[in-house]
Amino acid sequence: xxxxxxxxxxxxxxxxxxxxxxxxxxxxxxxxxxxxxxxxxxxxxxxxxxxxxxxxxxxxxxxxxxxxxxxxxxxxxxxxxxxxxxxxxxxxxxxxxxxxxxxxxxxxxxxxxxxxxxxxxxxxxxxxxxxxxxxxxxxxxxxxxxxxxxxxxxxxxxxxxxxxxxxxxxxxxxxxxxxxxxxxxxxxxxxxxxxxxxxxxxxxxxxxxxxxxxxxxxxxxxxxxxxxxxxxxxxxxxxxxxxxxxxxxxxxxxxxxxxxxxxxxxxxxxxxxxxxxxxxxxxxxxxxxxxxxxxxxxxxxxxxxxxxxxxxxxxxxxxxxxxxxxxxxxxxxxxxxxxxxxxxxxxxxxxxxxxxxxxxxxxxxxxx
Amino acid sequence: xxxxxxxxxxxxxxxxxxxxxxxxxxxxxxxxxxxxxxxxxxxxxxxxxxxxxxxxxxxxxxxxxxxxxxxxxxxxxxxxxxxxxxxxxxxxxxxxxxxxxxxxxxxxxxxxxxxxxxxxxxxxxxxxxxxxxxxxxxxxxxxxxxxxxxxxxxxxxxxxxxxxxxxxxxxxxxxxxxxxxxxxxxxxxxxxxxxxxxxxxxxxxxxxxxxxxxxxxxxxxxxxxxxxxxxxxxxxxxxxxxxxxxxxxxxxxxxxxxx
Numbered sequence: 212x213x214x215x216x217x218x219x220x221x222x223x224x225x226x227x228x229x230x231x232x233x234x235x236x237x238x239x240x241x242x243x244x245x246x247x248x249x250x251x252x253x254x255x256x257x258x259x260x261x262x263x264x265x266x267x268x269x270x271x272x273x274x275x276x277x278x279x280x281x282x283x284x285x286x287x288x289x290x291x292x293x294x295x296x297x298x299x300x301x302x303x304x305x306x307x308x309x310x311x312x313x314x315x316x317x318x319x320x321x322x323x324x325x326x327x328x329x330x331x332x333x334x335x336x337x338x339x340x341x342x343x344x345x346x347x348x349x350x351x352x353x354x355x356x357x358x359x360x361x362x363x364x365x366x367x368x369x370x371x372x373x374x375x376x377x378x379x380x381x382x383x384x385x386x387x388x389x390x391x392x393x394x395x396x397x398x399x400x401x402x403x404x405x406x407x408x409x410x411x412x413x414x415x416x417x418x419x420x421x422x423x424x425x426x427x428x429x430x431x432x433x434x435x436x437x438x439x440x441x442x443x444x445x446x447x448x449x450x451x452x453x454x455x456x457x458x459x460x461x462x463x464x465x466x467x468x469x470x471x472x473x474x475x476x477x478x479x480x481x482x483x484x485x486x487x488x489x490x491x492x493x494x495x496x497x498x499x500x501x502x503x504x505x506x507x508x509x510x511x512x513x514x515x516x517x518x519x520x521x522x523x524x525x526x527x528x529x530x531x532x533x534x535x536x537x538x539x540x541x542x543x544x545x546x547x548x549x550x551x552x553x554x555x556x557x558x559x560x561x562x563x564x565x566x567x568x569x570x571x572x573x574x575x576x577x578x579x
Numbered sequence: 580x581x582x583x584x585x586x587x588x589x590x591x592x593x594x595x596x597x598x599x600x601x602x603x604x605x606x607x608x609x610x611x612x613x614x615x616x617x618x619x620x621x622x623x624x625x626x627x628x629x630x631x632x633x634x635x636x637x638x639x640x641x642x643x644x645x646x647x648x649x650x651x652x653x654x655x656x657x658x659x660x661x662x663x664x665x666x667x668x669x670x671x672x673x674x675x676x677x678x679x680x681x682x683x684x685x686x687x688x689x690x691x692x693x694x695x696x697x698x699x700x701x702x703x704x705x706x707x708x709x710x711x712x713x714x715x716x717x718x719x720x721x722x723x724x725x726x727x728x729x730x731x732x733x734x735x736x737x738x739x740x741x742x743x744x745x746x747x748x749x750x751x752x753x754x755x756x757x758x759x760x761x762x763x764x765x766x767x768x769x770x771x772x773x774x775x776x777x778x779x780x781x782x783x784x785x786x787x788x789x790x791x792x793x794x795x796x797x798x799x800x801x802x803x804x805x806x807x808x809x810x811x812x813x814x815x816x817x818x819x820x821x822x823x824x825x826x827x828x829x830x831x832x833x834x835x836x837x838x
Contacts (some may be wrong), residue, residue, distance in 0.1 A: 422738070428779070439695075442696075442698075443695045443696055443698065444694075444695050444696050445685035445687060445696050447696065448678050448681070448685050448696060449674075449682075449683070451671070451674055451678060452671055452674065452682050452683070455672070455673050455674055456669075456671045457671075458667075458669075459667065459668075459669040459670060459671055459682075460669075460671070460682060460683070462653070462665075462669040463669050463682045463683040463684075464654070464657075464682075464683030464684060465682060465683040492617060518673075522671060522673045522674070523673045560728035561825075575673060575722045575724065
């Protein structure tokens with residue numbers, strides 16, 4: 212038998228082709244999807260979609276969904292679900308709105324307070340799942356309704372009967388933190404570009420695109436950070452291990468419970484970020500905010516290559532998965548196609564993605 | 580002969596009114612492979628779980644490098660240098676060999692916020708360690724799911740060795756393997772023994788035991804039926820000891836004491 216260690220290569224193993232190697236990347240499906248959707252709209256949509264203004268138009272909703280989707284992706288890789296993220300957006304929006312409008316707290320206190328509150332809520336979610344051993348699916352489904360209901364009740368209480376709380380814009384007027392969470396970034400740069408005739412501008416000389424909407428920057432930042440943590444830190448390895456096989460991971464010394472708890476809190480933080488951005492952007496908080504976003508976030512994560520069983524996936528995949536959503540949602544308005552095809556598309560994409568992921572998983576594990 | 584690394588004296592373990600171990604003595608020295616044989620239900624699993632700190636013995640003493648020792652948890656015994664490779668291997672099929680190899684013990688570089696998983700170093704070590712064991716990986720990013728059962732066993736063993744095990748407990752490492760893979764694993768055991776590690780090889784296959792074992796202890800119904808050195812015992816005798824003990828124990832069956 213092969214008792215001596217030798218460096219000979221196994222003659223039964225063929226060299227992997229570039230294609231085969233690419234097939235093993237979890238984010239491949241999402242990138243292929245972006246290309247496919249882009250090609251589709253290049254043929255069907257008005258050319259305005261692929262101008263700078265059009266790009267910002269579809270990237271804004273993509274970013275808001277994407278921040279949630281990346282959180283959802285990490286949690287899914289860690290082997291759990293959170294169906295309450297959509298309701299959390301409304302719930303934390305209410306908390307934040309109430310801080311700012313009802314209690315008149317400046318952003319420097321209101322924002323950290325909202326994050327702390329979100330951390331506690333996320334931890335409660337996680338603790339219930341971990342302590343009872345119930346599927347996170349069912350526990351967070353309960354919270355989907357609880358948070359949505361609390362948002363409605365809370366808003367009526369705060370406003371005296373309305374499910375909207377307005378006046379956020381007036382309340383944060385002049386606050387130095389507001390520009391980090393609302394409006395467009397780098398207006399000076401874009402004005403400069405317009406003056407140099409590098410980008411489209413209106414007759415009066417102001418650029419058509421006044422800057423990059425901040426949510427896009429947050430989206431990119433969150434995606435980069437999540438990818439770095441997942442691929443380049445021990446914690447990332449623990450996330451994969453916890454989702455792959457919690458028992459095996461635990462036996463090898465991975466703090467599985469803390470990892471999962473942290474991930475539940477992380478998804479809550481992502482919901483908070485989206486809540487703060489949407490509340491500041493629209494100047495109001497609304498109990499309908501984030502409606503059904505939990506499903507879209509999970510679909511985007513699945514399109515991005517996350518397995519429903521955990522242990523496999525990518526943050527960059529969820530990034531591209533969300534861009535697909537944004538492109539289709541906004542892209543359809545540039546075409547003659549009925550908007551409601553969006554829902555058909557949603558389901559169709561999910562189905563294709565799951566079939567595709569299943570195939571990929573078999574390839575990775577060498578199942579036959 | 581050298582001092583035993585682990586010495587277990589008269590270990591008893593009761594689960595309620597069930598006596599799983601009724602006074603088992605066992606030791607393992609450096610650079611030896613001590614086989615623990617026994618049929619199903621003989622108490623092998625309970626015994627190794629006592630050794631690796633999962634169970635606390637009801638009575639009896641454990642000496643580690645001559646000093647009395649009481650392991651509170653598997654982590655304690657792991658830190659002392661007793662590594663256990665269970666049948667399920669604690670491996671995650673979807674993860675790469677490297678990620679599995681360093682799971683829970685990732686090497687890092689950088690400081691503070693920049694402290695990160697040193698993947699290059701980890702990949703290098705993994706490929707190197709696996710090559711030492713005679714396995715040429717396609718790449719360090721190859722998923723464990725694509726490895727054969729024997730190769731997975733080898734990854735688990737070399738992981739334990741790399742992280743400084745002094746005693747390696749192998750729980751039926753050959754039970755689910757084919758002929759070729761079995762001999763691969765037995766060769767790995769031999770190689771690890773030559774590095775000075777004490778091996779506890781649990782099996783119910785006499786031929787596998789005789790192929791690599793230095794000493795043989797037969798466990799039956801929670802008791803040892805004696806320890807024999809290599810060359811002092813024939814496969815037939817060993818087989819008889821396992822089966823004969825069964826008959827004897829059946830006579831005493833009315834006294835209870837089964838697992």
